[in-house]
Amino acid sequence: MSKSNKFIATSDRVGHWIEKHRKVVFSLIVGLVVIGGAFAAWKTYCSYREKQAQDSLYPYQARIEKIQAEVLKKDAEEKAKKKSEKDTLKESQDNQSKDSLTADFGSLPDEYLKEISKYKGAKAGLISAIQLAALFMDYDNYDKAYEVLNQVLVSTGTKGVFFGLVHMQMGTVLGALNKYEEAKKFYDKVLKDKESEFLHSEAVLKIGLAEEKLGNREQAKAQYERASQEFASSEAGKSAKAYLRLMELEKAKMNP
Numbered sequence: 001m002s003k004s005n006k007f008i009a010t011s012d013r014v015g016h017w018i019e020k021h022r023k024v025v026f027s028l029i030v031g032l033v034v035i036g037g038a039f040a041a042w043k044t045y046c047s048y049r050e051k052q053a054q055d056s057l058y059p060y061q062a063r064i065e066k067i068q069a070e071v072l073k074k075d076a077e078e079k080a081k082k083k084s085e086k087d088t089l090k091e092s093q094d095n096q097s098k099d100s101l102t103a104d105f106g107s108l109p110d111e112y113l114k115e116i117s118k119y120k121g122a123k124a125g126l127i128s129a130i131q132l133a134a135l136f137m138d139y140d141n142y143d144k145a146y147e148v149l150n151q152v153l154v155s156t157g158t159k160g161v162f163f164g165l166v167h168m169q170m171g172t173v174l175g176a177l178n179k180y181e182e183a184k185k186f187y188d189k190v191l192k193d194k195e196s197e198f199l200h201s202e203a204v205l206k207i208g209l210a211e212e213k214l215g216n217r218e219q220a221k222a223q224y225e226r227a228s229q230e231f232a233s234s235e236a237g238k239s240a241k242a243y244l245r246l247m248e249l250e251k252a253k254m255n256p
Contacts, residue, residue, distance in 0.1 A: 049119070049121070049122055050122050050123060050124060052119075052122075053118075053119035053122035053123075053124035053125050054122075054124045056115055056118070056119065057112075057115060057116065057119065057124050057125065057128045058124075060108070060111065060112040060115060060128070061112075061128060061131055063108060064105065064108060064109075064112070064131075064132075064135060067104060067105055067108070068135075071104050100139065101135075101136070101139040101141060105135075109132060109135060109136065109144075112128070112132055113132060113147070113148055113151075115128075116128050116129050116132065116148070116151070116152070117151055120151065120152050120154075120155045121155050123162070125152060125155070126152055126155060126156065126162045126166065129148050129149060129151065129152040129166070130162075130165055130166065130169060132148050133145040133148040133149050133169055133173070134169070136148065137169075137172070137173065137176070140176075142173050142176045142177050143177070145169075145173045146170070146173050146174070146177065149166055149169055149170045149173060150170075152166065153166060153167075153170065158193075159193045159194070159195050159196070160193070160195045160196070161195065161196070163189075163193060163195070163196060164190050164193055164195065164196025164198075164199045165196075165199070167186045167187075167189050167190050167196075168186070168187070168190050168196075168199050168202065168203065170186045171183040171184075171185075171186035171187045171190070171203075171206060172206070174186065175206065175209070175210055175213075178213075180210040180211075180213050180214050181210075181214070183206070183210050184207055184210045184211075187203040187204075187206050187207045187210070188203075188207070190203040191203050191204065191207075200231070201227060201230070201231035201234040201235075201236035201237055202234075202236045204223055204226050204227040204230070204231070204236065204240075205223070205224070205227045205236040205237075205239055205240050207223045208220045208221075208222075208223030208224045208227065208240065208243065209243075211223060212243075217247070220243075220247075221244065221247060223240075224240040224241075224243050224244045224247070225240070225244065226240075227239075227240035228240040228241045228244060
């Protein structure tokens with residue numbers, strides 16, 4: 001057996017043993033005087049849990065992606081058969097519904113969610129939660145998307161890529177559920193996180209959208225202006241400019 005294979009086999013055995021005797025191991029780790037030894041033991045356990053999460057969750061995501069590809073292919077074939085634009089439009093509107101989610105995926109999303117709950121602290125668990133929430137959102141099932149994200153929210157920490165992605169997605173879900181004040185709080189947390197800078201333009205834009213939905217036109221305008229100026233080259237910045245133009249047109253119509 002090669003050195004690398006020996007390491008994998010040894011790590012796997014250690015991981016299984018730690019998993020079986022978790023409470024005892026954690027008690028020992030806390031009581032260790034040698035900090036280096038405690039860190040090494042914890043690192044070994046975390047690596048094992050991450051690998052375990054990946055092995056468990058990946059097959060679910062692979063099955064979902066396979067079904068998604070089949071659904072897209074079927075939709076494309078059915079649309080090609082449609083003769084009138086009216087029929088095509090109606091099909092597009094009806095296609096992504098809660099009922100079609102069950103028809104397309106059966107119980108797979110619920111099984112996936114149950115498995116994700118076993119690995120809340122693992123990166124693989126967070127990635128899976130983001131992907132599953134996106135699936136529910138595609139089918140307008142925002143209550144279920146909220147359930148998925150809420151389950152892993154405490155595992156995102158206080159900053160970083162996963163913190164930003166989950167909070168951004170949660171804000172979008174809350175907005176879709178007409179909970180705009182709550183949505184703004186999540187977007188604001190993203191803006192305060194320097195490590196989530198890649199999401200800042202979208203967060204500013206969506207705060208503006210939430211303000212507009214709440215009837216706060218001046219606050220919405222201020223956010224659109226910020227997005228269009230600070231993030232001019234981004235998609236969010238360009239969208240903000242479009243919203244500002246719409247606001248000006250609406251104002252002109254009201255005051256001819």
